[in-house]
Amino acid sequence: xxxxxxxxxxxxxxxxxxxxxxxxxxxxxxxxxxxxxxxxxxxxxxxxxxxxxxxxxxxxxxxxxxxxxxxxxxxxxxxxxxxxxxxxxxxxxxxxxxxxxxxxxxxxxxxxxxxxxxxxxxxxxxxxxxxxxxxxxxxxxxxxxxxxxxxxxxxxxxxxxxxxxxxxxxxxxxxxxxxxxxxxxxxxxxxxxxxxxxxxxxxxxx
Amino acid sequence: xxxxxxxxxxxxxxxxxxxxxxxxxxxxxxxxxxxxxxxxxxxxxxxxxxxxxxxxxxxxxxxxxxxxxxxxxxxxxxxxxxxxxxxxxxxxxxxxxxxxxxxxxxxxxxxxxxxxxxxxxxxxxxxxxxxxxxxxxxxxxxxxxxxxxxxxxxxxxxxxxxxxxxxxxxxxxxxxxxxxxxxxxxxxxxxxxxxxxxxxxxxxxx
Numbered sequence: 001x002x003x004x005x006x007x008x009x010x011x012x013x014x015x016x017x018x019x020x021x022x023x024x025x026x027x028x029x030x031x032x033x034x035x036x037x038x039x040x041x042x043x044x045x046x047x048x049x050x051x052x053x054x055x056x057x058x059x060x061x062x063x064x065x066x067x068x069x070x071x072x073x074x075x076x077x078x079x080x081x082x083x084x085x086x087x088x089x090x091x092x093x094x095x096x097x098x099x100x101x102x103x104x105x106x107x108x109x110x111x112x113x114x115x116x117x118x119x120x121x122x123x124x125x126x127x128x129x130x131x132x133x134x135x136x137x138x139x140x141x142x143x144x145x146x147x148x149x150x151x152x153x154x155x156x157x158x159x160x161x162x163x164x165x166x167x168x169x170x171x172x173x174x175x176x177x178x179x180x181x182x183x184x185x186x187x188x189x190x191x192x193x194x195x196x197x198x199x200x201x202x203x204x205x206x
Numbered sequence: 207x208x209x210x211x212x213x214x215x216x217x218x219x220x221x222x223x224x225x226x227x228x229x230x231x232x233x234x235x236x237x238x239x240x241x242x243x244x245x246x247x248x249x250x251x252x253x254x255x256x257x258x259x260x261x262x263x264x265x266x267x268x269x270x271x272x273x274x275x276x277x278x279x280x281x282x283x284x285x286x287x288x289x290x291x292x293x294x295x296x297x298x299x300x301x302x303x304x305x306x307x308x309x310x311x312x313x314x315x316x317x318x319x320x321x322x323x324x325x326x327x328x329x330x331x332x333x334x335x336x337x338x339x340x341x342x343x344x345x346x347x348x349x350x351x352x353x354x355x356x357x358x359x360x361x362x363x364x365x366x367x368x369x370x371x372x373x374x375x376x377x378x379x380x381x382x383x384x385x386x387x388x389x390x391x392x393x394x395x396x397x398x399x400x401x402x403x404x405x406x407x408x409x410x411x412x
Contacts, residue, residue: 008248015405023386042214079408086404097300098400101384107401109408147411150404172407178307180229188410192403194304195313197396198292198356199221201378202285202315203212204394205353 010051016041017048018074024067033064084109085144089161090152091116091131094176098150103127113140138168151175216257222247223254224280230273239270290315291350295367296358297322297337300382304356309333319346340370347374354378361385
């Protein structure tokens with residue numbers, strides 16, 4: 001069955017559900033209601049039911065969702081059940097933190113190549129991945145079938161790196177640089193922002 | 207006028223609006239409609255109007271919102287218009303990246319103290335802030351009137367650090383460690399996750 005076209009808002013909520021479901025699974029909790037999910041995630045339970053109903057009827061009235069089944073199903077929907085190679089450009093502090101974090105998760109989405117433009121970084125290793133010169137990006141993307149790029153370079157370099165990623169055939173970009181980036185329509189771009197969570201905290205502080 | 211009690215979901219959306227409004231302001235765009243905001247942020251314009259209407263009537267029919275006024279108003283609502291001191295525990299790669307990022311923003315929320323437990327980190331500087339031993343947390347929180355704590359230590363250490371922050375009188379915690387943390391009800395906790403954006407990217411890749 002072909003999945004219908006789903007709004008980006010729904011797709012962005014699925015990893016949030018997934019994270020909490022994985023936590024429940026670790027706690028040996030086997031079923032969860034949309035009400036529980038809604039309370040924990042501070043979302044409308046009806047919205048959650050609607051989001052999940054796009055992909056079939058998973059929940060059972062009065063019982064809820066089977067945690068393990070829903071984890072597998074969301075991974076399948078997000079296509080996290082297949083190997084997906086990621087390249088990261090910018091082996092600074094944030095790039096290193098992301099690479100280390102990724103190394104310890106057992107997801108199939110893996111950072112397989114890391115690039116930088118600083119000569120002193122080239123050849124050093126983050127985990128088991130050797131930092132390559134940025135000039136090798138295109139070649140490595142092809143050889144290793146890299147589909148996703150993460151940008152953790154300074155703002156001034158970020159657009160240039162994005163252009164190189166697009167040129168090399170990368171299909172999706174996660175950008176951490178605080179700029180408004182331009183990419184062609186066939187490339188999917190997401191901007192990550194470390195400051196929004198911090199800003200919403202201020203409201204609650206006496 | 208006392209602000210009415212606002213749902214957490216609304217408070218978490220305000221920084222997202224703020225980020226885009228600041229971008230518009232940098233581009234010298236002076237007004238924006240809820241439709242424009244909705245299209246760019248992939249949200250329902252009616253939801254945006256409703257969120258902003260909690261705080262008064264900012265928008266004008268057929269004209270939209272005044273960008274500069276709305277920025278000032280959201281900062282005021284989120285209490286970002288006053289000085290707010292932040293302490294960070296965990297001077298590793300992510301902690302260093304966050305500290306450096308915070309240093310270059312002109313927000314009034316500032317990381318004024320950094321702590322670590324590794325002897326080789328103590329006394330080193332990130333920007334202008336010297337890394338202190340974790341034992342000095344309580345004293346510094348009091349002396350510098352720190353209200354918010356950021357946790358960027360490994361998962362195994364994170365709960366202990368949170369307990370120390372609570373004990374020291376910190377009111378809000380932003381946790382980057384991938385654990386489910388417990389804090390008392392009077393402390394406001396947010397968990398940041400670097401992986402959700404990456405996971406939603408997978409869906410869009412061929």
